[in-house]
Amino acid sequence: MNCRSGCAACCTAPSISSPIPGMPSGKPAGVPCIQLDEQLRCKIFGQPERPAVCGQLQANVEMCGPLDDQGQFARIYLTRLEQLTRPDT
Numbered sequence: 001m002n003c004r005s006g007c008a009a010c011c012t013a014p015s016i017s018s019p020i021p022g023m024p025s026g027k028p029a030g031v032p033c034i035q036l037d038e039q040l041r042c043k044i045f046g047q048p049e050r051p052a053v054c055g056q057l058q059a060n061v062e063m064c065g066p067l068d069d070q071g072q073f074a075r076i077y078l079t080r081l082e083q084l085t086r087p088d089t
Helices: 052-056 072-085
Strands: none
Touching: none
8 A cells, every 4th residue: 555645644643753854853743743744744755864763653544444535544543543552641
């Protein structure tokens, strides 16, 4: 499955603890990555400075849902996954 245009759920919903160009401390959950362009595409896709975790997260029906809904299903799924895997504080 390929990423759906206009979604960017995986670039917004989860937290990323590794450095991202322009976000040296990573990013908190729910915050759009600074590397998203106006069309919600990654400006550093395929580049060595892209965090490894970004390349490891692959689009699939379980995460993205069966229909193109502009990322609504994926945001809910990834937000829930973020909550379930958050370390207890």
